[in-house]
Every structure is written in C-alpha cells, then in structure tokens.
Amino acid sequence: MTVISIENMTKSYGKNIVLKNISFSVEPGEVIGIIGPNGAGKTTLFNCLLGLVQPSTGVVLVNGESPRSIAVHKIRGFLPERPAFDTRLNAREFLLFHHQLAGLPFREAKRDIEAALDTVELDPKTRNKHIRKFSRGMLQRVGLAQVLIGRPKICILDEPASGLDPTGVSMVRRIVEKWRHEGTTVLVSSHHLDEVEKTCSRVAFLRAGEIARFNMMSELTLSAVRFMIHWQAGNFAPAVEAVAARLELSIEMQSITCACFEILDRMQVPLLLEELLKAGVPVEEALFERKNLESLFVDWVNEQP
C-alpha cells in the first residue's frame, strides 16, 4: 500500500505559484530526500503533506486519508526547520507534554522520554534545564526527540541536521538508518547532501516549484561519472580542449596538471585516452570518479529549466 500519494498538486498564493503539478508516491519503508535550492517549495510541499496548508488543486493522501485526519496524526512525526518550544518547560517536561498529546500511556512516559533523550544524545545534566537556556543544537536534539516520542510510522524531517555539530549530524544519520531498518517511511529535506546521499533510497530535486528529477539514489550516482586525467605540469590546455571538442565531451574542471571530463558513455574512454596521447598530452594517471550528490545538485541548479 502506498503511504504517501500526491497527484497533480498545485499550490498558489494569488498569482504566485509555489508548487506546480507535483505528483509522486512513496512506498512503506522508503527514505526520500527532498532537495532543492532555497525557495524551491520544499517547505510548502511539507506543509501540504502535514495538512497545514490546503493545496490549490490536486489530491494529497497519507496512508489513504487526508493529511489532516487524526488517524494520520497518530502515525506521523514531524520536525520543523525551526521548532518553537514552550521555553518555560524543561526538556523532560516538553517531551512529557508531547507524549501525552500523542495519547501514549502515562506509565510508559518516563521510559520513553529517557530513551528518546538518550537516542538524541542530550547531555543528562541539561535535561532538567529550561529550554530557553538551550543552544541551537540542543534545541534541534530536543525537536528530534519529540519526533521519536510518538513512535511514528511516517517521519517528515525538515533540515534535521541544522545547527548540529558533526557528532549530531552522524546521530541524525543513525536515527534515520534505524527507522529504515524498522520500516518507517521518512521524508527528509536537507542541505547536508552527503547525508542525503548516505541515507536516502530516492531523491527528489525541486526547482521553482516543480519536481525536476525524482530518481533512485543508486541510479543517480552510477549514471553520473567523471573521468579524471593527470599529467606533468605544462601548457596542454589547448590540446585537451581540442580533443574534448572533437569527441563532443565537456570539461568540468581543468588546471595546469589535470582535467576532468564528464562521461555519459564509458565506451568513450579508450578513444579519449588515445586522442589525448595522439595530441601529445603526457597522461600519467587516469581514473573514474562517481559524481556525488553535491556536484549533481550544482549541475541541476545550473541547468536551464
């Protein structure tokens, strides 16, 4: 059964169209990364999935029901980009509040709260301090613990690693991986693209309110290959450029000792090497490099829509 289904969804505010014809579905246990430049519509997409805003057209279903239904609220956890807290409560009280709102048994509260705080690695000394005294990273940890409290089957995380130190970032990755093993469906928006690459099974790239790409992560990283060649220092740029032009390859990066070609077909590589040697380029080393999500992201942002 499809957990999330969006069909032809459009959201506009007056003449400003924020999301255009969004359609996709998510299967149980998938971890989906939603990436895109600032203002692409990621947050509005999440708002629609949370039932916080009503789509102008189209249908959004979560577990086959409206995102605003109570049944959906019971199985969905959410971490906003900038969570706001009752600053007069301490971390334990805040989580007790959410534990009770989630309708979980009070007798299990203490155990659940401590387990959540341990998972997000919040320093035990700070757990009874008022939240107003917390740093940005500590607030983010409390926000994540709040998501864990509800034992959700669907998690929507907007910039979960925002404001966290490197240990915090890897903690978020561990939590998402744990969810994936447990079969929890996760939608995560993040600018930590290396984390998205490590944790997500599929990635949607949003640009100007549209889904420009929606691919399996394995497809993306395998299909995008770079071929790097190194040579001794010398002015070989004109020769390298001439070879690239002849073989209709694009040069991604070039310096005095190396050049990086974008390769769409691996069969081009022997020919490229042959042509370079013929042109007098003293190739010392040649290797394939897979493109990471960050470089793909930059390519996609620079692509013409």
Add this chain to the structure above:
Amino acid sequence: MNLTILIARVIVQWRRPWFLFMVLMYGVLFPLALTLSPTAATVKQSIPQPYYLLILAIYIQQAIPTETDGYLLLVFSRPLTRSSYMLSRWATNAFSMIVICTLSLCVFDMVPTLEMCPVPDSYILWNIFINCMEYAAVAQFYNQLRPFGQFIFATALAIVVGIGQLATLLTTGTGMTKVEYMEQAASSAQGFSSMLTANCNTYEALNRLNPDWSPLVIALSNTAIFLLLSACVVNGRELSYAEE
C-alpha cells in the same frame, strides 16, 4: 477539550514572572487600594467589571508569546483537533482570570468595614465565573485573529466605546438632551459594545420575585458565539513555518 494542553498551559502561564506580576497587581494590590475608597462596597459587588475584564483577558492571552506558527504546528502535528486546542486555551485563560478575580474578592473580604456589602459572596463568585468565561472567549477570538485583524477589532471596539462615552457625556452634561441622533448614537454604541462586553450580574437578575434569566442567557450565548468564531478561524488558518 484536551487535558494535557490545559495542564501544560496553566504550568507555563504560572511560571512566567509577568503573569505572576499581573496576578499580584490585579488580584492583590489593585483591590487593596480600592478598599480604601469610600465606595469600596459598591466596587466589591461589581468585581467582574466589563472593560477591566476584557483588558485582563486580552493581556493574559498576549502574555504568553509562544503561540507562533512554529509552536502551533508542532502541537497540531499531534492527534488532536484544532478546536480542542482552542477550547483548552480558552479554559486555561478563563481559569486564570477566575483565580485573579477570586483573589481580589478575598482581598475585599479581608477588610472588616466592607461587611455591609449587600451582595453575598456566592453571587459575586457566580458573576466572576460566568463573566470570566465570557471575556476569555472574546479574548480567545481576538487572539486568533492575525495582527491586522486584531488592529481592526481593537479599533472598532475603541470607536464604539468612544462614541458611547462621548454621546453619554454630551447628552447628560451639556443640555443637549433633545438631540435625538446623539441619543441614538449612544444607545446603538452601547448596544454594540454590550454584545462584546455584556456583563452578567446574577444578583440583580435572579435575586427578585420574577428572576430575569436574560443576562445569563446573553453571557452564555456570547461565550458560545465567540468560541464558535474562534474555532472557525483556527480551523481555516493556514500555518506555514516558512513565513516566520
């Protein structure tokens, strides 16, 4: 109504120094000063003063600055309806107002010279209970409006009250009693403002041979109408943390 929200709101409210200051001011110091007045007995029997209560209600609502969209969407991502959240907030604020007003009644009761007050405390307590619920509902509606809506609401209220006061002044103090339109203005302004601030005095209404239930009905219907309006506003509201 959601008990978790209610308890959490009460805890958060009573932990705020500003709120405690307000309790001290309106619940103790202000009434203590009024006991020195020669008309203290009259003041005591009308403890839930309409405009005073309205200001108190709105101030209590505004004294908690956590009601941002970022806070609400964390709460609304939990399995509870927006209406039950709104009702819980209203109950919290009504409770706080009742506590403050009851405290001020206790202060009046501690002054022995006021024993001659004709209205029994039981009636005053009923007045406090009914009026606080009503004004908390008005304030709840006010709080659900966006800043622009709050400005319109406050301006409309100020104009209505201002016209009423001005008309009353002109018609009573300056010999302009014959000016019919002024009387009409006063009467319509008072009528409109009484819709927002109808004061229910159970002693006057019920302590007679033929009890008049209308003030009680008006207060309860006002409470229901403003809660219904608040529910409509909160349910129709689109939350977006991106806008903050």
